Amino acid sequence: MFVDHGLLRAGEAEQVERDYVAATGVRLKVVEAADRFVRALAGVIDPEDKRKLIGREFIRVFETAAREVVEEAGETGATVEFLVQGTLYPDVVESGGGTGAANIKSHHNVGGLPDDLQFALVEPLRDLFKDEVRRVGEQLGLPPEIVWRQPFPGPGLGIRIVGEVTAERLAVLRRADAIVRAELSSAGLDRDIWQCPVVLLATVRSVGVQGDGRTYGHPVVLRPVSSEDAMTADWTRLPYDVLERISTRITNEVREINRVVLDLTSKPPGTIEWE
């Protein structure tokens, strides 16, 4: 089941709907829920509120769709007893095995289904670290864009827009993010950086000049980081020529953005995501 909450990056929904299905032969049920999420996010500014709201909407949509799957199976006399989750070993250690770390941000997981819709969990990655999961994915012949996708938060682009999330802002951010990913890939930097969030500062405007006219657009922040485990991270020293190409392309191709800035903060003190 794939809930398209409209907060994914350019091309990602197609990777799941087309490439992944082709590689694995799973029966995919797609739920288009982008409008619903944008409506729910109207007027929400606080990052923790956004995270909670996206999590809550997600579980409602998932619940409805799961009921449909169960009912469809029931029509042919079959039952659906299991729910597969991609829980990794670090989650297992942190939620019980280890000595406990402070909850810095509330995490976004599938949980909280109602009592009358319960499944036994199947968690085939419980013993594995991320790099092992990637090697298994390669061995299983999954699309490389999915296997090597950089870590991306469950609330998606919703927490990469500082300020209110709207359909227009999502479209702007998606175009800028696609340029950043394309340029990093063509520079061969995908495996050197852990991830590179692109953040739209939708509540900030700055004056610019483009052509003969004054502009008053938004900045985007590039947040390239290097890390082994996301617990600590350092900002990545991207080559100047790559930064230049990214900056020029974004300001030329995305009208609403007139300034590109670089985040030079390590973690700690800054988290990888801005929200």
Next chain:
Amino acid sequence: MKPDVVLVVDYGAQYAQLIARRIREAHVYSEIVPHTASVADMLARKPKAIVLSGGPASVYVEEAPQADPALFEADVPVLGICYGFQAMVQALGGEVAATGGSEFGRTTLRVLEPGVLLRGLPAEQQVWMSHGDEVTRAPAGFVVTGSSTGAPVASFENVARRLAGVQFHPEVLHTQHGRQILQRFLFDIAGVRPQWTEANIIDEQVSRIRAQVGGKRVICGLSGGVDSAVAAALVQ
């Protein structure tokens, strides 16, 4: 076939998971257990070796986690790292001193006696340190193999008892020869066999899923990321 397992005892360090990953990169299966686990619990998992991780505490602080001396009498190879090294020294009758000094970051390790752990490695090498207290006397029967300015006993070993320890962090990349040092312990001191490969992982998971699910139906949410994609593909 269950692969050989190495337990990493977590003394509350951010490094425990990194240690487990490094061990797995050497194709040895490893699991993390909290330091509150009893020696009997640890031995019940039939580990081929045990690694004691670093941790934020001083062994002198009240209620600081200790290493149970019984752990070193169980004929299971043990490697102590940083805090785990100091806890090991205390349990075995050596000396840890709170000197008030400390070493953080890149430090030069001088090899005094290569032994097994440091065999064939440069006489001086960069290691990553992060400690306050220091080991001033190794327990009886141990050969001191390395030292640094802030850690007179920076590494030691007792090959006959298959016990070793290092003050520095071999699991971080800043320690030049960290991987080799960890592997010396696993393969040359502990005699663990490298059996953890992708093919093994897939075989083991698939047979577990077959046992749990059989031919029944499952549902899985895909996020577009690698975790749910691989989980679903394994089940499919």
